[in-house]
Structure formats: C-alpha cells, structure tokens
Amino acid sequence: MATVLAPNQPLPAHEQKKGLARWISSTNHKEIGTLYLVTGLAMFFVGGAMALLIRLELFQPGLQFMQPEFFNQLAALHALVMIFGAVTPALIGFSNWMLPLMLGAPDMAFPRLNNMSFWLIPPAALLLMASFFVPGGAVAAGWTLYPPLSIQMGPGLDMAIFAVHLLGISSIAGAINIIVTILNMRAPGMTLMKMPMFAWVWLVTAYLLIMIMPVLAVAVTLLLFDRHFGTHFFNAAGGGDPVLFQHIFWFFGHPEVYVLILPVFGMISTIIPTFARKPLFGYRGMVSATLVIAFLSMAVWAHHMFTVGMPAGAQVFFMYSTMLIAVPTGMKVFTWLATMWRGSLTFETPMLFAVGFIFVFVAGGVTGVILAVAAVDVQLQDTYFVVAHFHYTMVAGTLFGIFAATYYWLPKMTGHMYDEKLGQWHFWLTMIFFNMTFFIQHFLGMAGMPRRIPDYPLQFAEFNMISSIGAFGFGFSQLLFVYIVVKCIRGGPKATGQVWDGAQGLEWTVPSPAPLHTFETPPRVA
Amino acid sequence: MTTLSNDLEAGRYFVPVPSRWPIRSAVALLFLVAGAALWLNRGGSGPYVLGIGLAALVLILFGWFSDVSGEGAQYNSQVDRSIRWGMAWLIVSEVMVFAGLFGALFYLREISVPDLAAGGRSADLWPGFAGGWPVTGPGLPGDLKAMQAKGAPTINTIMLLCSGAAITWAHHAAERGRRAQLVLALFVTLALGTAFLYNQSQEYRHAITALHLTLSQGAYGGTFYVLTGLHGVHVAVGATMVAVMLIRALMGRITPHGHLGFDMVTWYWHFVGIVWLLLFVIVYVI
Amino acid sequence: MNRFWFQAPVTEIAQRINDLSAMLLVVILAIMAIVFAIMIWSIARHRRSVGHAAATFTGNRFFETLWTVVPILIVVGIAIPATSVVYAMKDTSHSDLTIRVTGYQWKWKYDYLKDGISFYSELATPRAQLDNREAKGENYLIEVDNPLVVPVGKKVRILATANDVIHSWWVPAFGVKQDAIPGFIRDTWFKVDVPGTYRGQCAELCGREHGYMPIVVTALPQDEYDKWVAEKLAAAHPAPATTADASKMFTMDELKASGAKVYAAKCAGCHQGAGQGVPPAFPALAHGKIATGPLDGALDIVVNGSKKNPAMMAWKDQLGDADIAAVVTYVRNDFGNTAGDAVQPAQVAAAKH
Secondary structure (H helix, E strand, O other): OOOOOOOOOOOOOOOOOOHHHHHHOOOOHHHHHHHHHHHHHHHHHHHHHHHHHHHHHOOOOOOOOOOHHHHHHHHHHHHHHHHHHHHHHHHHHHHHHHHHHHHOOOOOOOHHHHHHHHHOHHHHHHHHHHHHHOOOOOOOOOOOOOOOHHHHOOHHHHHHHHHHHHHHHHHHHHHHHHHHHHHHOOOOOOOHHHOOHHHHHHHHHHHHHHHHHHHHHHHHHHHHHHHHOOOOOOOHHHOOOHHHHHHHHHHHHHHHHHHHHHHHHHHHHHHHHHHHOOOOOOHHHHHHHHHHHHHHHOOOHHHHOOOOOOOHHHHHHHHHHHHHOHHHHHHHHHHHHHHHOOOOEOOOHHHHHHHHHHHHHHHHHHHHHHHHOHHHHHHHOOEHHHHHHHHHHHHHHHHHHHHHHHHHHHHHHHOEOOOHHHHHHHHHHHHHHHHHHHHHHHHHHHHOOEOOOOOOOHHHHHHHHHHHHHHHHHHHHHHHHHHHHHHHHHOOOEOOOOOOOOOOOHHHHOOOOOOOOOOOOOOOOO | OOOOOOOHHHOOOOOOOOOOHHHHHHHHHHHHHHHHHHHHOOOOOHHHHHHHHHHHHHHHHHHHHHHHHHHHHHOOHHHHHHHHHHHHHHHHHHHHHHHHHHHHHHHHHHHHHHHHOOOOOOHHHOOOOOOOOOOOOOOOOOOOOOOOOOOHHHHHHHHHHHHHHHHHHHHHHHHHOOHHHHHHHHHHHHHHHHHHHHHHHHHHHHHHHOOOOOOOOHHHHHHHHHHHHHHHHHHHHHHHHHHHHHHHHHOOOOEOOEOHHHHHHHHHHHHHHHHHHHHHHHHHHO | OHHHOOOOOOEHHHHHHHHHHHHHHHHHHHHHHHHHHHHHHHHHHOEHHHOOOOOOOOOOHHHHHHHHHHHHHHHHHHHHHHHHHHHHHHOOOOOOEEEEEEEEOOEEEEEEOOOOOEEEEOEOOOHHHHOOOOOOOOOOOOOEOOOEEEEOOOEEEEEEEEOOOOEEEEEHHHOEEEEEOEOOOEEEEEEEOOOEEEEEOOOOOOOOOHHHOOEEEEEEOHHHHHHHHHHHHHOOOOOOOOOOOOOOOOOHHHHHHHHHHHHHHHHHHHHOOOOOOEOOOEOOOOOOHHHHOOHHHHHHHHHHOOOOOOOOOOHHHOOOHHHHHHHHHHHHHOOOOOOOOOOOHHHHHHHOO
16 A cells, blocks of 8 residues: 655656646646646637727727627627636746746645646636627626626626636635645745745735635626526615625625736746846835735725715725725835846846836826726726726736746746747837837726727727727737747757746756656755 | 644655546536526526536546545645645635625625615615515515524524534544444434434425515525525535545544544534524524 | 816816826826836946946835835825815715706616606717718717706706616716616716816616717706706607607508618617517517517507516607507517517507506
8 A cells, every 4th residue: 555655765657648638637737837828828819809809890980890799798708818718827827837846846735626727717718708609699798797787698698607607616726726835835944934926926816816706706696696596686676786796796806906916026026136136125025015915905896886876985995995005016116126226137038028017017007096096086987098007907017927927937948048039029019019009098088988889989089090000019919929939849049947047946946948747855945 | 823844754745646537527517507507598408418517526526535535645744734724725715605695695784775765865766665674675575574593593503503513523533543433423413414404495495485585585585595505505515525424434434543534524514514603693683 | 188188177076186187197107207217227227238246135124114105195195185076076965956867778868856857868870870871970979869958057966877787977077977776876966167068978888889878968057048948848748759640540561661660770779680689688579479479568568668677668758659659560570470460559559558
C-alpha cells in the first residue's frame, strides 16, 4: 500500500499522457495555466469581433448593418465574453503558471479541482455563444441583466444565467485553490511578509471571489425564479423591487472589478522592480493598500446606482466610500513611481506595457473620482463617459497588464525570447489606437450620449466616427500579438533561466522553459 | 497566527496523477444546466437531459471521492491542512449565499414593502396597501398568515441541535476508536436529519394546502420558500454525506488517525445547523 | 467648448454640477501632471542607457505619509462642496408644480397632477429618416410629437415611474436624471431659468427602442405657459390622429392593409415581424390563443391592456378606433391565422371600459 513519499524519494513515474488526453486530464499547473491562457486569447478575439460589429454600426448615425435587438445582444455578450471568457481566464492562467513557481510549491493545493475549474469554462462559453441561435437570440439586457427588462428576454437569458452558474463554480473552486496554495504551500522560510507581491494580490483576490461569486449566484437565481417560478423578488406587485437586483448584483459587481485589476497590480509590482533593477518600494505599504482596497471595495457598490432614487444620506455614504478607495489605489501608483525612481531602467516590451499601464490606468482612475461624486454622476451615469472610464481601467488596465505579463513570462514558459522589435510595435500600435478609440468617448458622454444605443443624434457623429476608426485599428493590432506569441512558442533565441537580469524570485531559478514538474522538493528560503 | 508552511520532514505533498473526473464533471454539469434551460423553456427533452446530467454527476462524485479515499494513505499532514482549509473556505462561500438571501429578505421587509405601503414614497401607485409583514404585495390579493414558529419549526430546531450533538458524539467515538458508538451516533445524526427533512416537507404541504402560501405569494412566499428550501437542499446533501460516512464506519474505514473526510462532514453538518438557527429566528420568530 | 464639455446649464443645479466638475477637472489634471512629470523625468534620467546605476532604497517615511495624507485631504476637500449639491438635488420640497412622468416601452407619458392634463410623448423623427431613405433632420432622434411644457422660474417636481421596465428620464441642460422604476415613485425636481427647448434621451436600457424615446421639454414664460394650459384643458381629450367616423365600415382588404402598417409601427417591436413574439414576455400572435380565439378576448386585450403583463398597455389611449380595428383584423388574418372576421371601429368603441 502506497504511503507518503519521503522528500528525497523519487516520484513513481506515471505515464505522461500524449495528445488530447494530456490536456483533458492534466493535473499540472503549467498545463492548466496554458489551457486558460489559450482560451482567454481565443475568447478575446470573439469578444473583440463583437466590439468591432458594435463600432461598425456606430460608425455613422442611422442603422446600417443590424436591428436594434441584435445590437443590444452584441453589447451584452461583448461584456460577458470579455469579462468572464477573456480576462478572467487569462488572469487565472497566469496565477496557475506562476504561483507555485513563485512559492516554491510542486503544484496547486488541489490539482484535480484546478482542472475542473478550467474545464467548466468551455461549456459556459458554449452556452453563451449558442444563445445567439435560440429564439429571441442572446440576452439583450446588458451584461448587468437588470429586471424587469431581462425577464422579458427569451431562452437566451436562461442560458446566460446557467453559464454564470458554471463560471461561478469554476471561480469559487479556483479561489479556494489559490487561497489554500498561498496559505499552505509556501516553501519553508517564506513567511507571508516575504512572499512576492504577486502572491499577496492573489490571496486577496481569491478572498474577494469567495465572498462575491455566491452573491452573484443569488442574484441570477432569483432572476430565474421571478422569470419561471412566479416569484416577485423584483416585482412591486408582490412587494419586490427591481432595485433589489441592482443592490445584490453590484455587491458582486463592484468587488469584481477589483478582482480583475488586483492581479494586474501584482504583475506590475513584479515587472517594474525587474526593469528598474531595484526592489519594490514600500512592500508593507503595498500589502496594507491591497487589504484596504479589498475591504473598502465591499462598501461602495451603490455608486453604480446613484440615479435610482436613494435617500440623500445613502448617496453621500457611497460617495465618500468610493472616493476613499482612491487613496490606497493612488498609494500603489506612487509606490511604482518610487520603485522606478533612481533605478537603472530599461524598456523592453514588458516594461513598455507596465509604464503604459500606469499612464492610462491613472487616467481611468481619475475619471472614476469624477464619477464618484454623486452630484456629477447624475449627468454621467449611463453615458459614454462611463464606457470610457471602464475601458480605460479594464482595457488599458487589465489588458495592458496581461500583455505585460505575457511578454515577461513567455521566455520562462516557452524557453525562447519573443521578437522584441515586434513587441514594441505591438505596444505602440495598441497604445495609440486604444486612446484614439476611448479618449473621445469621455466627451461624447459629457455632451449627452447615452450608452447602449445603436443610433444617435447628429451632434455625436464626428466623435463616434473617430472612435470607430480607432477601434478597428486597435482590434487589428492585436493580430500582431497572436503572431508574436505563436512565433515565440515555435522558436526564437534561447532564453536562460534568469531571462531578465533584474528579475528576482524562485521562478527564475528553474530552467527556461520551466520543466513540467518543478519544486517537487520545496527549497528552503532564507 | 503561525504561518502555515511546509515541513520538509513530513514528506512530499501528494500531487495526483492525471484524471478524467474533472472534465467529466464539467460535461455532466453542462448537461444538467442545459437540461434545466430546455425544461424551463418547454423543451421536451429537458427533463431527460437534466436527469442524465444529474445521474452522471452522482456517479462522478462517487468515483472521484473513491479515488481521493484510496489516496488517503499518501497524504501527509500538509495535504491534511490543505483539505481542512479548503473545506473551511467552501463553507465561507456557502455562508455568503445565505447572506445574500438574508440581505434580500431584509431589503424586502424593511425597504421595498414600506415604500409601497401607506406612508411610503410609492403609496399613490398602490392605494389601500397597508404593508406590514408577512405580506404578499400590493398587487396580489388575499390575506396572509405568518408561518408559526411553534410546532414543526421548533421541533425541527430541536432535532437539528440534537443531531449536531450526535455528530459531535460520533466524532469523539471516532477519535477513541469506539466503532459501535460511532455507528450508533452517526445513525442518530442521519435519522434526525432525515426526520428534519420529512417534517419540513410536511410543513410545506400544510403551508400550500391549508395556508395557501406558495412561491408566488409575493415577498413573503418567495423569501420563505427560497430560504428554507435552499437550506433543505443543504440538509439533504449533508444527510447524504452522513449516510456515506455511516457506511464507511460500518466498513471500518473510519479510524482514530484516518477520518479527515468524516471531520469535513462534521463541519458541514454544523454549518447547516447554524444556518437553521439563523433562519428559525429571522424567518419564523421575528 | 461645447463638444468637449457639458451642455449649457439652464438651472441652478446644472450650473452647480458644472462648477463642481470644473473643480474636479482641475484637481485630476494636477494629479495627472504630477504623476506623469515624475514618470517622464524618471524615464529620461534614470535609465541604464544613460549610465544611471540603481539605488537600493525601499522605504521613505516622509513620502509614504505624504502620499497617504494628501490624497485624503483632497478627498475631503472635494466631499464638502459635493455633499451640499447632493442634498440640494434631493430636496423636492415646496414645489410649485408636480408632474408624473411614466416611462413606457418606448415613449413617455406626462400627467400634470393638479391640472389634469395628460398626454404621451413619442419620437417624431420620420421613419424615412430612420431607414436612411431621407436625409436626417437637425433634431434626428431628439424630437417628439408632444413635448413636456413647463413654466420658467417655477420649481417643478417630477414623480418618475414606469409602466413596464426601468427607464430613466434625463435632461442634461437641467442636470436632472431620474430612473423610472415600475411600481415605484421616485422624485426629483428642477427650476428652469431660461425659456427654450431642451432635449434629452432615455438613460436606462429598456429594450429594443431604448435609443428612440427622447425627452423634449419646452420652458415657457409664465403667461405663455398659462395660455398653453388653458388650450390643453379646452381641447377635450385630444383625438388620436387617425380616428375615423365611428360608424364607418371598411373592407377586409382596407383593414388588413392599414393594419399591417399599424402593426409594423406599434406592435412588431415586441411581437416581432412574423408574429412569432419572444415568449414568455411577448407572446406569439401567430397561432396565439388570444389572437385567434373569440373576438371579445382579442379586442379586450388590445383596447384595455393586459392585467397580467403591463408591458401590453391599453391601446385605446394611443390609437384611434379605426387603427385598432385594422390591426386586430390584420393579426387575426395574417401570420397563418385564419379567424376570417373583419373588425369595424364601432366594435372597438364598444369594447372600451
């Protein structure tokens, strides 16, 4: 009967599966990480195609290409696919790949559960994409699914709700895996206050996921009940309130945006010290800031609801809490600046994206401060100003972070250096076209253009045209990214284990590409 | 708090070999929800697809946990800690589900119903609606009687509390290797849990037929059934796990040093009991 | 300036919002200037390629305190004026005039509570412009048949609600946006300082034609407003445009031709072009139980609305008897339905209650 293996006892060889079986049944964090990353990239293009269709219709006033219902379907699914199909899997992909390496652990705490978390994503994506083809089409009530409108939708809503359930199980299981890995699998000697910032942000992100995903499940399940089982949770005739849905949804929804950005903060905190050749400034402060952000993020949700008619006292409370969250976030930005300051900087592509991230994320963050002021928000709620704000933080923020991390870790993952020249092209094209697409949308919102409309009054025509041109430039620039990644996987200058001369951490002590099984015996950390 | 970190002397962390259970469970869940979507939209094949998914899921859980059970001898103390932490955080996520539902109940009772009733901001739209609790809603006819705390709910509370004590007794027995006591205590736990479910179903029957309280009876009906119903599902799942533990105890598989799964079931059972106490007070008493 | 800033304010609240925004803009531009200046300096001076060697510091009490305390002070500094504007926006007391605004899919209804004036306000942009067959007019998508009319200089309280889904009543020039929530009343207020016509749009996704239900408000000097009120009250319930003589009889073909047009304009949005609907919210009319059942039931639901599903409103307030007769005839004899009956306006009149 098998017993616990001693630390230095060799592992019994298990037959390494080949082909499809390898990917289907993997219990290896690197393989599963790759599955997540590839899926995220593919879904990014699916969501991106939807965005281009939207911008195509908005190129000129008038309806040229589609009916309003289809436009609304695209808008809703674009968001669901990007948030849950592209960005989240990409972030989890990196957590899978890098957390065990950074912590000196042989794998995640629950490797099989890890695999299940991944394999729930394709079924959810299938449900969402298939919903376009059922009677009534995909849900056309925004990704926020507000009732009573969502209850008027066809089966496409039910499919979206069930996709959310599957994604919720995937995320909660993944979050449990991450928390336990970080708490329980660090190499001996690596105390919590010695572990990389990347691990800290994931510990906090995972905690947030566990707190909020169940609440999202409640929101969409009550929606399902109102729709099919005759309940009145969101129906005044039965004592219910559509605004109740908004409260429950945004209690999930606001921390969710921190779930999407905190891992990126961790990536930036990893990349900047490497290319500044200087340790991260103010580690303790960064840890505190992360904890404060997480705590506050659960007390700001109603700033998405400033026009529902809350009493003034409630408006003011949420205004204050929302403005407060700018403080720890700003602290992080200043810390990155202090890390760069008097360093010895070089600007390879990961650093380009990290620095670019700071520029555009700060822009997105300050428009958040404007939106936080409830009185001003009344003019901006549900306009293109909000669209600009969250694309600055989510695209410029999260996406740039993912790009930075990809370039940073591709050599470790593949064993080859990517094409630096092409990487720089990708950065500049992305930066220019991103700003062209979204900067002008701030003004559209201020001038009075609402969200989620397929056609608009004539005074918005010029800026919409510019935004659409930018969108197509941005979209096609991302094809270059795919080319770079594929080229790097297939070959390129050999990468050393260290890869970047300023890089610190256990992941750089293993060869590149990282062997399938690493740290089977955890190292002792000083 | 001591930081949990690996102890080299305690041996390797067990990493399982490749397994098909995860993808099978994903496919089973897909069948389950696709079947549900079909069924809800009057697709004839819905119930069958759902049934296949559910059956597959049960089989998969059985297979997966059998694998885990077989690997137990290879788990060192670090893996043991992983599983305890994992279960704790799973229970936290479940607490958040109930927190969301309690939040909805609070909102309906304290915010939306008073708003719609006389004196509220929206009263003009619903003339004649007095509000209060329990209530169906301004657009629904009929009076409503509250579900009484006396009677079935109180008995249920006592039974669940006793079952909590019983499973604790079982735990003591397991630690001391007293198999007969362990089996008896588990049996009592299971019996009380099953009795709870039976009692609850009878209460539902009474509510529907005599009191005409259904899911569609507005705020009160919706929150009552969703809260108690979800809790009931958790009791059913917990009772199933207790039954599995009972069988394992009979087979001699629960030993003083090898009863991690049993511990996890105990935690879950206590969670289910605590949620009931909250439910009892908030839904029935106040 | 106009395209890069808010619309010109015509209420005190809108002006205060603009001022607050200007202050915020200065603050955020200053913050961005400082952050970007530091970054650019560092990028230029602290690079390896100019030979700069890396320092080793990882902390600095002074700066860490500074960049925690100063932002808190800035936040407090913003919060103080912001709070007073929020309370001012919420103070609907002592209003001169109260109007209930009801959002429908996809139009607005205005009820002047004291005077008893009541009318719908619907998009007036011609179909030809929407379909790209004609050049678009200056007020494309922001013109209505019956604008809301208010007096200048008087505090107007708006009671917002909705008939079906959540809408949002927004007039940027007033600085007013209030979600219209079905079953609930939520109030807000405005006082227009300058006579004129002001345009806004629905600001909450409400379905297919969310972008096609604008708001137009005409603010008149008090005496002109009083004249308007008098005219409105004098005209007995204004007849919808196509009311025909109640006793006129139409042929089946006339009814079906006219009915098809009414259906396309008013019904297809929910019940879809071929009558297939989007169940369960928008039932199918093709082979539908009510549509093909006894005429009484079909007429009743169109004329008086659905009790079960408020999205199906009482069309007697919206359409003339001839139009209702035409569209019911069309629905009962198209989409594969073969009821065979031709409905006359007199039957519609009899069905009203």
